Amino acid sequence: MVSYVKIPSHLKPSDPQGPDLLTQERNLASFDVKELTLVLYGIKDLERYHTILKIIENDPVFDKSNIYFMGRNELFEHAIKKEKRLVQLIRENKWKVEELQFAEWFLDMPGPFGAHRGMFIPTLIGQGTKEQKEKFLVPALNYQIIGCYAQTELGHGSNVKGLETTAIYIPETDEFEIHSPYLTASKWWVGGLGKTANHAIVMAQLISNGKNYGPHPFVVQIRDMKTHLPLPSITIGDIGPKFGFNSTDNGFILFEHVRIPRFNMLSKFSQIKKGTGEYINPPNQKLSYGTMVLVRAIIISGVRVTLARAATIAIRYSAVRRQFIDKDEPKKLEDGSIVETSILDYTMQQYRLFPVIAQSYACFFTAKMMVNLYTEYTKQSSSGDYSLLADLHASSSGLKSLTTTMAVDSIEDCRRACGGHGYSSFSGFVKFYQDYLPNTTWEGDNYILTHQTARYLLKTFRQVTSHKNPEIYASQSNKNPTISYILQYLNEPNQKCTAITPSDFNNHEIQLRAFKHRVAFLIANVVDQIDNQKKSWNSMLVEINRISRAHCQYLLVQNFITALHQPSEDESLRMLHNSPALKEVMTSICNLFVLHTMEKDIGDFLESEYLTTPQARLLRIQVYNLLKEIRPNAVSLVDAFLIPDSLLCSALGRYDGKVYETMIDWASKEPLNGMTLDFNPNNDTFIRKAKL
Numbered sequence: 050m051v052s053y054v055k056i057p058s059h060l061k062p063s064d065p066q067g068p069d070l071l072t073q074e075r076n077l078a079s080f081d082v083k084e085l086t087l088v089l090y091g092i093k094d095l096e097r098y099h100t101i102l103k104i105i106e107n108d109p110v111f112d113k114s115n116i117y118f119m120g121r122n123e124l125f126e127h128a129i130k131k132e133k134r135l136v137q138l139i140r141e142n143k144w145k146v147e148e149l150q151f152a153e154w155f156l157d158m159p160g161p162f163g164a165h166r167g168m169f170i171p172t173l174i175g176q177g178t179k180e181q182k183e184k185f186l187v188p189a190l191n192y193q194i195i196g197c198y199a200q201t202e203l204g205h206g207s208n209v210k211g212l213e214t215t216a217i218y219i220p221e222t223d224e225f226e227i228h229s230p231y232l233t234a235s236k237w238w239v240g241g242l243g244k245t246a247n248h249a250i251v252m253a254q255l256i257s258n259g260k261n262y263g264p265h266p267f268v269v270q271i272r273d274m275k276t277h278l279p280l281p282s283i284t285i286g287d288i289g290p291k292f293g294f295n296s297t298d299n300g301f302i303l304f305e306h307v308r309i310p311r312f313n314m315l316s317k318f319s320q321i322k323k324g325t326g327e328y329i330n331p332p333n334q335k336l337s338y339g340t341m342v343l344v345r346a347i348i349i350s351g352v353r354v355t356l357a358r359a360a361t362i363a364i365r366y367s368a369v370r371r372q373f374i375d376k377d378e379p380k381k382l383e384d385g386s387i388v389e390t391s392i393l394d395y396t397m398q399q400y401r402l403f404p405v406i407a408q409s410y411a412c413f414f415t416a417k418m419m420v421n422l423y424t425e426y427t428k429q430s431s432s433g434d435y436s437l438l439a440d441l442h443a444s445s446s447g448l449k450s451l452t453t454t455m456a457v458d459s460i461e462d463c464r465r466a467c468g469g470h471g472y473s474s475f476s477g478f479v480k481f482y483q484d485y486l487p488n489t490t491w492e493g494d495n496y497i498l499t500h501q502t503a504r505y506l507l508k509t510f511r512q513v514t515s516h517k518n519p520e521i522y523a524s525q526s527n528k529n530p531t532i533s534y535i536l537q538y539l540n541e542p543n544q545k546c547t548a549i550t551p552s553d554f555n556n557h558e559i560q561l562r563a564f565k566h567r568v569a570f571l572i573a574n575v576v577d578q579i580d581n582q583k584k585s586w587n588s589m590l591v592e593i594n595r596i597s598r599a600h601c602q603y604l605l606v607q608n609f610i611t612a613l614h615q616p617s618e619d620e621s622l623r624m625l626h627n628s629p630a631l632k633e634v635m636t637s638i639c640n641l642f643v644l645h646t647m648e649k650d651i652g653d654f655l656e657s658e659y660l661t662t663p664q665a666r667l668l669r670i671q672v673y674n675l676l677k678e679i680r681p682n683a684v685s686l687v688d689a690f691l692i693p694d695s696l697l698c699s700a701l702g703r704y705d706g707k708v709y710e711t712m713i714d715w716a717s718k719e720p721l722n723g724m725t726l727d728f729n730p731n732n733d734t735f736i737r738k739a740k741l
């Protein structure tokens with residue numbers, strides 16, 4: 050990239066600077082960073098990581114040095130080039146899903162094929178018959194057809210049952226007629242639809258013999274395979290500029306009585322019989338919503354790396370950045386001179402940032418739990434057993450809501466913790482935040498999703514408490530955490546916290562009891578208000594959100610504590626258990642996650658009368674103690690995430706700490722610096738290229 054401003058060569062940063070400071074920080078670590086990285090990735094994935102990163106970093110098509118200066122069209126063009134090159138690499142290297150997820154992560158460029166890989170193909174796999182897979186999946190995997198997932202409409206997104214697009218079965222021709230009866234039925238927001246896709250999975254109300262069977266998925270060809278123009282009776286466009294995600298062509302589509310063969314209704318679970326139009330029921334009514342469950346689980350497993358990325362930038366920058374001389378504890382160099390304090394040493398900065406590191410580690414263990422639960426469900430459902438679906442739907446909805454909300458809040462907290470430089474695109478936060486933000490809305494708005502989790506919790510509570518002998522459920526409590534805490538609450542509704550010193554709060558049993566008691570108390574309260582005081586669902590929505598959040602926080606806490614203590618077959622957990630140094634630092638991080646989470650929602654714990662007000666004060670003191678305990682390891686804890694510089698794309702978070710050199714170097718490349726202003730009021734041009 051061209052530099053438009055010549056920076057005087059005599060200028061050096063004042064001493065001691067970034068690189069030295071980060072080395073000093075790294076020398077403080079109480080554990081082996083490489084060992085922790087291995088725990089996080091596992092041996093096989095770490096090998097994959099390095100192989101894929103090398104390929105990506107050495108490919109000029111993926112060069113991101115110009116990325117912060119691109120407008121929408123340039124970004125979209127860049128994304129298309131990236132997609133094409135990625136397809137070539139997938140073919141050349143025979144990459145499978147495991148390799149592809151690393152590649153996509155490193156590339157960090159939401160592109161027009163994202164929905165093809167992330168939603169179109171998974172829907173065909175999950176909901177297509179063998180014949181449908183041959184017809185659609187095979188060419189989709191070969192990129193001969195490019196698909197998207199068209200569910201949301203201009204008028205309805207959250208309320209899937211309220212979708213207006215119809216698919217009416219026509220027995221005479223054995224076809225469906227796809228139609229958008231109103232303006233509000235226009236599919237909207239669909240990733241890859243605006244310019245790219247030639248096929249769509251369209252969620253439409255299935256109507257046969259005059260009866261509506263609810264939303265079902267249909268494969269519809271939408272563009273001509275040669276000209277790439279929309280097919281007759283189909284109107285398509287891009288929906289325009291967005292808050293972020295502008296490298297993707299989110300689109301709209303309207304259908305005017307478009308005919309497709311009956312074959313194109315994805316029929317693994319429910320079918321329409323030829324000629325009679327008879328509807329064959331699925332084994333579970335919600336299987337047509339299966340793609341959403343899968344993608345929610347994937348989103349949850351991505352939160353850890355999102356938090357890790359934000360924490361890495363803010364922690365490294367805070368170590369390098371110095372402001373003010375601390376009057377009480379002035380920082381002295383070896384030669385006795387006094388220098389300004391690194392902002393990472395300010396307790397307020399620690400209080401804002403260390404919990405983000407802890408959240409990332411917490412999400413790491415819960416991602417494992419989510420993957421295990423999804424894998425178990427897939428295994429069982431392949432033999433026709435869908436009994437795990439309700440659990441999976443409840444935990445994936447609530448966790449997607451809780452963890453992505455946590456992630457966007459934390460990215461913003463980290464950005465602000467970087468002061469003015471956090472507002473510059475060069476911080477690495479701006480595009481990152483813009484592109485991540487829709488995670489709180491897509492695949493279910495984060496508030497709407499908590500209704501689903503709460504429904505499940507209330508149902509389970511009613512089921513257990515309405516039984517004459519609730520203990521009958523005890524055998525299920527090992528596998529079902531909800532039943533476990535409900536039973537514990539019923540046996541001991543007046544539990545009290547036994548902590549009498551701040552460090553007592555490090556006791557994992559005390560922590561677990563706090564979360565279990567709080568959530569069961571809150572659920573009991575909501576059940577009472579709805580069932581006995583006859584409160585409406587709407588009037589309870591704030592409480593509904595609260596119980597979903599409390600339940601999912603409990604899951605995060607439980608998964609973290611279990612990972613630290615329970616013997617496991619899991620390779621990563623065994624490495625963690627076998628290293629006392631790692632276990633010690635992870636225990637501090639776990640304690641910080643748990644106690645900081647409690648402190649933020651202290652009202653719930655006081656209201657449930659598990660804690661007293663003096664205990665709340667002790668808990669806060671313990672949070673401060675933990676910040677001090679974690680301080681020497683802060684930089685190494687983010688180094689262990691191993692987020693590469695090429696992904697961070699940040700002047701503030703780079704591994705070598707050369708913050709100021711990079712800021713001025715990148716600023717010198719701003720194209721505006723290559724222009725001069727023309728102030729002459731008689732000239733039409735206001736800005737023109739400067740003669741360099």
Ligand SMILES: CCCCCCCCCCCCCCCCCCCCCCC/C=C/C(=O)SCCNC(=O)CCNC(=O)[C@H](O)C(C)(C)COP(=O)(O)OP(=O)(O)OC[C@H]1O[C@@H](n2cnc3c(N)ncnc32)[C@H](O)[C@@H]1OP(=O)(O)O
Binds near residue numbers: 089151341438497505
């Ligand atoms: C540091 C270490 C690192 C190590 C490792 C490194 C690895 C690196 C790799 C990391 C990279 C990760 C990157 C990940 C990135 C992921 C990115 C993913 C990208 C995704 C792109 C997405 C693009 C966007 C797409 C979309 O948005 S598609 C549209 C989505 N739309 C929605 O979600 C709509 C939401 N609405 C609904 O789902 C429903 O309407 C509703 C659930 C709200 C209500 O439904 P309904 O009205 O029909 O139902 P009821 O409320 O009446 O309930 C009836 C019963 O049905 C149950 N139910 C409902 N839904 C489901 C379901 N889906 N499944 C099962 N059951 C369901 C209810 O529970 C009710 O049951 P009950 O009667 O028993 O109570």
Ligand SMILES: Cc1cc2nc3c(=O)[nH]c(=O)nc-3n(C[C@H](O)[C@H](O)[C@H](O)COP(=O)(O)OP(=O)(O)OC[C@H]3O[C@@H](n4cnc5c(N)ncnc54)[C@H](O)[C@@H]3O)c2cc1C
Binds near residue numbers: 206
């Ligand atoms: C970048 C991006 C990409 C997307 N990609 C796709 C795609 O590829 N395919 C696709 O089909 N869709 C896609 N979507 C759409 C997305 O799934 C929907 O926007 C999402 O499901 C939310 O629905 P909505 O927009 O209708 O929100 P609304 O339901 O209108 O929500 C608006 C507000 O109302 C509140 N609200 C609504 N109903 C209730 C209620 N019952 N109780 C309490 N509060 C309520 C919500 O909490 C929210 O705050 C995408 C969206 C974005 C932003």
